Amino acid sequence: MGRFLLKRLFQTVIILIIISLMAFALIHIIPGDPVYAMLGSDITPEYHDQVYESMGLNLPLVQQYFHWIGNFVQGKMGYSYHFKMDVLQLVQRRLPVTVILGISSAILSVVLGLLFGIITAVRRGKPIDSILTVLANIGIATPIFWLAVMLVLVFSIKLRWLPSWGFTMPWVDFGKSMKQMLMPTICMSVGGIASYTRQTRSSMLEVIGQDYIRTARSKGLKEGRIIMGHAVKNALIPILTLIGMTLRNCIGGSAIIERVFNIAGMGSVMVEALGNRDYITLQSGIIFLSLITCLCNLLVDIAYAYADPRIRLE
Amino acid sequence: MSNTKRFFRALFARKIVAVALVVILFFFICAVASPLLATHDPDRNDLYSVTKGPSKEHVLGTDQLGRDVYSRIVYGARVAFLVGILAVLISAVLGSAIGLIAGYFGGWVDNVLMRIVEAMMAIPPIVLALALVAIFGRSVPMLILVLGISAIPGFARMMRGQVLTVRDLDYVSASRIRGNSNFVTMVKHILPNCLSPMIIVMTQSIGGTILSEAGLSFLGAGVLPPTSSWGAMVNDGYTYLEKCPVFALAPGTAVILLVLAFNIFGDGLRDALDPRMRGRR
């Protein structure tokens, strides 16, 4: 177990280094002088040089990278000229919002997806199977912002049940937070729910056909116990590895969802930073968002290895 | 019964798959024969009849510039197929190549390639696509490239998994013993065995790619106007929900239908190509 942990940890670090290289490359690939692109061409040359130097752009390329990544690790990510604050401060403010939204929609995807998957597998061919399968398919096929706009129209403007915008931390005002989070979370998890439903369904169907289930049946065990005790347990393990992927998609979707629901999270930071060519924020944002997915993947892998000893030997 | 026949029987065992194929074909015909099917020039403005509802002249009404919505949807099918299919092809070719090489050679090659793929995977897809759009610009070819690049990791991982299952089989070793080069072995003996899962994933990703295009349009990074793309139309339309519902709903419905059709067809293909899944549904 210890060796496995170390290996995974090492891999994660390598992945993060590659991501940082990609983020670093961004500023050099984008055409034009990055400082003029960020601040506009009407700044004075002295100011340009000052910013240029503060970003370390005057150093040789390799040194530049180490200068940047060294500062990054120490928490000196630089100053965002668009958001007018330190990038670290900005991330501290915005990242939790996106992480909470992302994790809750990932959880919702898993819980509802598994539930629907089990139901459709057990009730194969029954109306509930058809309805849920169709719903899942439509869920995947709908543009996410379209769904969001429709939900707001119905539940905020017509029925007035839910607020149309904003975000509150759950520990500040739990009720309000839940109300505000409901629609964004649903929108972000629709894709996840649908794919989990499909995956679980087929994986369950496969397991149900296996010998040990038949044995259990012949032993006269109750159908419910067979499903929950044997089938689900065995069908679940491969599905759980997808959690990291789901979180990645949820966090990606936040760029759109945060815009529709006017939520001040990391997704909207990324879009605004791109629109305003705020590369300093962009670079750090990419690293932080990827960090979340990487950490989540790592945790899932560890949990997985814990649950299934065969993995550790791989 | 011949293999082909068995395959088609399995494919169309479920009627809905046939329906999906019909929908796909329908839109494909729209894309190919758009000049014949369209009633108007899709880019022609008529600023004196903007956002009008359906009429005899304009079956689905007009958009915010007085352009015929129906004709734009017909022409939009071109962009949808072009972007959907070409982007998926790009990611399939590049992704599979990476997966193939990584899986076949293993060792440090595998380690390096897969870490890069995982790094790409860790970056949220929309953020990756937005950054690429900022670099490459917003034309249709660039959009295809951008969406293609951001879908590489999925294919690479799938392919690698497939290669690992066949790499050590007898006929692969035999090919190597016979003195075939690595390249020949990979292309001639390994690739054909990985094709069917690849085709399945490709069909299933086309829908996702069309949706990504819509999402990028919403964030202001879709194709440049005046090219008619469904994503841009959905984006233009939803602000007119109250004034001109047809304009808002028609392109959305087209997107949903085509994506749905590709997904269902992909599922059907999977069932037909993967014997284990046959008859389970």
Add this chain to the structure above:
Amino acid sequence: MKKLAKALALLLAAVMLLSLCACGGKTASASTASDKTDSSAPAKTDAPKADAATTAPGKTETGTSVPADPDAVKRGGILKLAILVTPNQSGFPISTGTDQNVLATTAIESLGRYDENGQIYGFLAKEIITKPEVPAIILELQEGVKYHDGYDFNAKSVCETYDILLENGREANFANVEKYEATGEYEVTITLKQWRTDAVETLCITCGKMFSPKAYRDHDLEWMYTNIVGTGPFVQTEFTIGEKVTFKRNDNYWIEGQPYLDGVEWIVCADQTAAVNMLKTGDVNLIVYPSMQNYKTLLDAGFTRYGVDSCANIAGDLGMFFASGKEGQAVSDLKVRQAICHAIDHEALCNAFTEGLGVVTNQLGVPGTKENNPDVKGYPFDKEKAKALLKEAGYGEGECEVTLTFTPAFENVFVAVQNMLEEVGIKVIIDETDSIGDKLVVGGKDPYVSICWWSAPTSVSAWFRYFSEHPTTMVGDALDLKAAGIIDCYDKCMTAPTEADQKAAMMELARLCVDEYCLYCPFYATLSYYIGDDTIHDSDFGMRGNTQWTPETTWLG
């Protein structure tokens, strides 16, 4: 399987139905607006209405609990506004961005203000005395005013603020100033090199926004951008870019009894539709700078327009200018420029994009303003003439190629213009710019485009950007402005001793720029339009080019 197909069809139908039901939003939204007024309903006044009587200082007794308070009904409440872009330099309002100014006005007051007719009256300077014969301007300042940080507002502080502006890139505005000095505790004398008609506007409004010099000295420019410290009726409590800017009542405000509101909140909302939803659910009172289509939708749904139907209040007109000084560019040819202008159908653009608030114009000065020259012939829409001119210039069908810069904010107008140009056989290449890209173009450093979009101010005093020796915007890039006599003509507009002389010069300028050289092609101007619920009174939103409002007299009810 059949069931699946059936269920699918049913569900699709249901989705469409649901959406359709949701679309009949007209009645529901209308009731929203009226619900709000029912709860605390004084007699409805038609907003906005500038009520001079309520602005008079010192008339009301202090304290909100005094029963005799005639303004009691106006007191309280927090005004919430949705703003679409994040103004990130508001505390140091030297930028020309209107969104920066309108937000900054909540806390920073200027020496002078505009009235409904665009005339300037003294505000923080209670009197602005002009002496064209010296030439000089004398400012008599309000007494007993303090900045939010406790610093005294007086002649010394005004001079300090001017100093800071000079240090930070506003030299151009002071180019005509010989010197400024405190000639009394509350008197500033500004000596000019030469009398110019725009001197008062430049010094009392453009550079007249009185932020605290102490705040600047204690911190730095970057700090100032997000910290609005002025003398205004509201004190900033939070400034978070991309989220919100909030203000609370300034209890030590220099006009007794004012302001009426407890606070003002600017909620940043990047997506137009999200802003519309917020207004519909009552989360905000007003959308600042809505898009035209959302304005129209909301107006139909029963919301109130805040704006003035006077051309003197137009912020700017939309159009394009020809901007290539490069050899061999098609637009360097006068005939091509004229052909392009003839190809544009102004009426159609105005009809499709302004929802009845547009004014068609063929020159910078919009009809109804003193800058407009009614005798300018312009280039009426005439496709055949456009084609003929192109032929004269030596271009056949599809041979003339122009590059059009594309600004996402005007996407629809852009596509329409592109379509019009293609109809007369001009090939249009698209070149996208974003907000910063705009700066690159306008900054004059990279004149690679042949046609630029632009939103130009309609008042002559703001045209120095185009017609000075060193223009910041390249209207004249297709032509040597000096040789053509345009710069001299503009100088005459600004230095004319009498109004008649100025008028004559302005008429000549319009003729030269349009009929003679065809430098630009304005399409239309739009009357100011904000949209909100009907609870806001005496706010003056939408007045004077949307940059100014009167937070101290605003009340909700």
